[in-house]
Amino acid sequence: MQLKKISLIVAVLSGLSACGTTPKNVQPATNPQTQALAVQSTENMDASSLYALALSKQGANRIQVLYGAREAAINEGNWPMLEQICFELESKASVDHVQNKLYIAFAQKEQGKYESAHTILTNISDQLTLAEHKGWHQYLKGSIFASQKLPKKALVHYFKSADTSQQNKLNITGLNQDIWTALQQLSSYALERFDRGSVIQQGWVKLAKYHQVYLGSTVQLHQAMNNWQRRYKNHPGSFIIPNEVKSTINLAPYQATKLAILLPQSGSSERLGSALKNGFLAAMDKSQIEEIYFIDEMDSAELIERELQKSQPDFVIGPLLKSNIVKVKSSPFIAQSAAIFLNEVNPDEAQRIHTEHYYFALNPEHEVEQALVHFLAKGFQKPMLLAPDTPSGQRLISHFNTQWQNFSKTQPEAGFYSNSEDMVEVITELLEVDRSKARIKEVKSLFRSEVESETRSRRDIDAIYILGDAIETRLLKPYLDVNVSTFAERIPLYASSRSYSKQIDKTDKGDLEGLYFTELPWMLPDVVNQRNLRDTYSRLWPEQADIEQRLFAMAHDALNLIPELKQLSRIPGKEFDGLTGALSIKEANQIHRKLSWGQYHKNSIRLVSLDERPPTPLFMQQVE
Missing domain, CATH: 3.40.50.2300 (Response regulator)
Structure with missing residues (x-):
């Protein structure tokens, strides 16, 4: 699998090299015999050795050996060395710097340095003059979105790259397979929304739709593929027919x-x-x-x-x-x-x-992730989490915080309670109601007459997520209601499936009006x-x-x-x-579960549909 991956990448970057300009200061060797000896002496050297050799040379000779080292690094899949070689080429005036930046971005992406790779692609976006550069730029940008599990956004860039490739007869190796991989991650509804745009894009999307609808039905899938090929002759997705689709036709389900x-x-x-x-x-x-x-x-x-x-x-x-x-x-x-x-x-x-x-x-982390996705889709900046002071409660809040930091600069507030007695103390401290009460007491001490007052809670908390069980939730909800300032907007309350109990709800729904929760x-x-x-x-x-x-x-x-x-x-x-x-x-x-959302409404429970758009990683948000 690794050899296959490396050979693919060699083809990809070889195509990129083909679009580069020849360094102006590099002159061919005047003596053919000397040139042949030089090639023979370096052809068996690895990228690191070639890089060390290049540093011992000057001018055009250094650049020429660096090019050889770059090619060797690609062959070896030595991405740190490829990055280092390209950084050395940065200082050379005769090098195609846009092409070189694309190499660096690729090397960094392969090492998981997605943020720095994305920054490079963003910085050179207004320097793309050659069609080859534009096609590769879109492809690499799409591949970074794909690495962040955002296939919809990846496809936007992949399709732009595909259109550029077709219009300029470029061969961007790896693009077609990556388009197919991303399309297979979309639901039928998402595919329907992509079924527009250029003929290339529509052809890809219809191929994915047929594949999804007729997979496992050999006769119908074969017929659909034939119809597709007649409609989209010479489409780049045709390679899928004999390779991917043919193999999935025989993908028989378990017949237990x-x-x-x-x-x-x-x-x-x-x-x-x-x-x-x-x-x-x-x-x-x-x-x-x-x-x-x-x-x-x-x-x-x-x-x-x-x-x-x-x-x-x-x-x-x-x-x-x-x-x-x-x-x-x-x-x-x-x-x-x-x-x-x-x-x-x-x-x-x-x-x-x-x-x-x-x-x-029945993994509770799935629910935490689902709530987090909704909070980010709603644009919440400062959620407050409440959980029992147990290993399970600490684990779930830690999981939420870790995931949250990938998408937001803010730090969620978290409160742990040991029992029902300290719930009020935890809530008043987190909402800073205790500070408001202290200020009121101080003001009252300055006046002999009666002073009208009302406590105020902090205003930056925009969502509250309860990770307690059904009994704890029924205790926490009233405390939250009375401690949120009447001057502030109502803070939406959310909970996990632990907060819901069919048995308890039969006799006591409590004061849970408005509470959202995930449940089977x-x-x-x-x-x-x-x-x-x-x-x-x-x-x-x-x-x-x-x-x-x-x-x-x-x-x-x-x-x-x-x-x-x-x-x-x-x-x-x-x-x-x-x-x-x-x-x-x-x-x-x-096996991952996506649960349903319920809400307490007028002393009953209703099913609700909440926004769950996949969030964009923090490092990609600045240019979105």
Whole structure:
């Protein structure tokens, strides 16, 4: 894979070199024999050696050897050396400086120095006179947006580069593949919005739409591709037909009929296992699964292996507990099987993921990231976060803060409470209500007559995010209401799914008017198209705890995901609408959840749609 990448980059930058101007001061060697000896003496040298040799020379000879060193650095994929060589060429008047800047930007991008690479591209944007430079500039700029997981913005630049390339008959190697990769990350709605512009752009977008709609349907996809080729003759996307599309036609989904499910059937987690089992059995009604073998994940690794070898399932789901996932990873049967583990992957295993092992967890970090995206889309500058002073609360706020710093210069306020008694103290301190009260007391002491007063809270807090459970949220909300100054605009309140409880809401919605929160679609009223399933569930298990209801939905989704996994893993923009949210597969085969937004409104809960545009990294915002 690395050799393939390097050969591609050599082709890319060779094209860029072809557009460069010949240094005016470089003269050809007058003696052909001497020139041949010089070439022979340097042709086997690596980039570092050539660079050192160049520094020992003067004038045109130095530049000539630096060019050779630059080419060698590209061949080797030695990006730090490429950057250093280009910096040395910066001082030479005869060098095409725009071209050289593009080399530097490329080298820095490959090293992950996205901010400095983007700065270079921005600074030379008004110096682009050659079509070749303009095409490469747009391509590199788009690739930086792509590296920041912003495929929509990347495509804006890619398509400009593609148009320049077509109009000037340029060959920007790598551009077509990168366009295709970015298009595959878009939803059908986003593709529809891109279906405009030049013939090149429309051709690409329609190809992606056909690929997304007909993937897995061999006859229809083949027909759609033929129609596309007749309409867009000589389109640069034609290479996709024999390569990418042909391979995905044969991308058959998992055809599992015999399933082994590992879940806790003994010990303290037995009730969690029962909730999962109910979800799996309920999902069988509309699946092709014919047999299910339930295995206690609390058993020894040896006993679990014997059960798997005996039942010979087509697919494995579970275990639920992290420690048991580690335990069964050594199973020879699981090592050769496709599986969905019902928890997240450990960070140290992220680079050693089995291609057919998937990780499905009700991960609270997903909700934190979703809230953060909305806050940035709304333009909030100073959110305030409230969480219990526990390892989980500290971890989630730390995760929010780390992500926030990639997109904003401000620092969120964070408050941790240990119990209900110190909630008021934490809130009044964060909102600086205590300072307002101190000022009022001081003013009153100066006058004998009665002084009318009202406390004021700080005005820079523009959103409050609660990461407490249902009981804590019902305590915090009234405190926030009375401590926010009446002179200030109402601060929107948000919470995670921990704040919501179907059981508590039956008897006490409290004073939660206006509160927004993320939640599994399964837990919200009138959200999922599963009315019959919800009615049956409520009739069979009317008193189930919230965690058991969520695990039921998780198990139901896990079984229904099996035939969808391969397409989800191949098409980044593809989603599966499940009981636990809109599911997609991200890096390291992790199944990511996008939850629904609910809001307390007039003593009931309504479904709301909030702005969740992907944020632009801080270093790219200044020129957007």
